[in-house]
Amino acid sequence: NAGVTQTPKFQVLKTGQSMTLQCAQDMNHNSMYWYRQDPGMGLRLIYYSASEGTTDKGEVPNGYNVSRLNKREFSLRLESAAPSQTSVYFCASSEGEFTEAFFGQGTRLTVV
Amino acid sequence: DAKTTQPPSMDCAEGRAANLPCNHSTISGNEYVYWYRQIHSQGPQYIIHGLKNNETNEMASLIITEDRKSSTLILPHATLRDTAVYYCIGDSSASKIIFGSGTRLSIRP
Numbered sequence: 001n002a003g004v005t006q007t008p009k010f011q012v013l014k015t016g017q018s019m020t021l022q023c024a025q026d027m028n029h030n031s032m033y034w035y036r037q038d039p040g041m042g043l044r045l046i047y048y049s050a051s052e053g054t055t056d057k058g059e060v061p062n063g064y065n066v067s068r069l070n071k072r073e074f075s076l077r078l079e080s081a082a083p084s085q086t087s088v089y090f091c092a093s094s095e096g097e098f099t100e101a102f103f104g105q106g107t108r109l110t111v112v
Numbered sequence: 113d114a115k116t117t118q119p120p121s122m123d124c125a126e127g128r129a130a131n132l133p134c135n136h137s138t139i140s141g142n143e144y145v146y147w148y149r150q151i152h153s154q155g156p157q158y159i160i161h162g163l164k165n166n167e168t169n170e171m172a173s174l175i176i177t178e179d180r181k182s183s184t185l186i187l188p189h190a191t192l193r194d195t196a197v198y199y200c201i202g203d204s205s206a207s208k209i210i211f212g213s214g215t216r217l218s219i220r221p
Contacts, residue, residue, distance in 0.1 A: 004155075033209065042199070043156065043211040050208075058208060090155050092209070098144055101209055103155030 002026050004104035006091050012110045013081045021076040021107050023091030030096045032074035034058075034066060036087040037106075043090060049074055050096070081111045116200045116212050123218040130187040132215050134200030137181040145176060146209070147185045149196040156199065156211075159185065195219045 007022045025032065030051045035043040035058075045058030047066040055066050063085060065077045074093075078085060088108050094101040117135040124130040136145060146161040160167055160174045162183070167174045173186040187194055199214040 035211075042197075042213045043150075045208060045210055048208045056208070059210065088153065092155070094209075100146070100158035100161065101148075101156075102158070105155050106153070 004091055004093055004102050006089075006104035006107050008107060009105070010108045012112060013078075014112060015082060017081050018077065018079050019081065020078075021089055021091075021109075022073070023075065023104060024073045025093040025102070026072065027093060027095075027102065028071065029093035029102075030071070031094045031101075032068065033092040033094075033101065034064075034074065034076045035090045035092065036060065036085075037090065038087050046076065046089075081109075083111045085109065086111045116202055118198075118200055118212060118215045120213065121216040121218070123220055124187075124190045125220050126191060127189055130190040130194065130217060130219070132185040132187075132198050132200075132217065133182065134185070135182045136200070136202045139180055139202045143202045145174065145180075145183050146201040147172070147174065148199045148201065148211075149194075150199070150214075151193075151196040159198075190217075190219050192219050192221065 004025045033048040034046040037043045044060045049055045049068040052071045067075045088106045090103050090106050092101040092103045144161050144163050147159040148156040150156045160172050162174045176183045197214040197216050199211050
């Protein structure tokens with residue numbers, strides 16, 4: 001099984017450009033999450049989706065939008081990238097509350 | 113979600129047991145304690161979780177105090193591959209997972 005797959009793995013953007021980070025899971029999980037991790041720091045929750053059709057803000061949602069396209073896919077969009085959004089982005093999924101989460105390998109985004 | 117407190121760093125000799133403490137004094141009755149680790153720059157990896165009772169799996173043991181205000185993750189025979197940042201998380205029923213700053217564990221050869 002692939003688990004949680006993120007695309008792309010690396011991306012360089014210019015300030016003001018937009019892009020969408022893609023995430024897909026093949027474990028039939030209900031919940032999905034987007035995190036960012038700045039160098040030397042812990043993970044911060046951007047948005048999460050407890051179930052298909054619902055999304056909620058996490059700790060640091062400003063500058064991002066999300067779409068839970070279907071049960072498998074949860075995308076993260078940067079409408080106008082800023083250098084402060086340079087980070088590693090992780091997607092995760094879980095069956096739901098009280099269950100463990102599985103993480104993708106990350107997307108390394110640099111905004112210049 | 114309960115706020116958790118962990119030491120920023122620890123080290124342990126290879127082959128010895130690594131005991132990682134976590135304080136979660138504000139944890140509520142329905143909140144589980146989860147442990148994850150992150151090796152280098154990979155995605156975090158689930159280790160173990162528990163509510164009240166001590167738990168053990170193939171990776172580690174989790175000891176939760178009777179008052180549930182603190183817990184200890186035990187890696188029984190640490191190896192160099194256990195070098196990682198370890199995160200303790202108090203998770204409520206809100207289906208969101210909030211990470212703290214974790215403990216950076218270094219294993220000495």
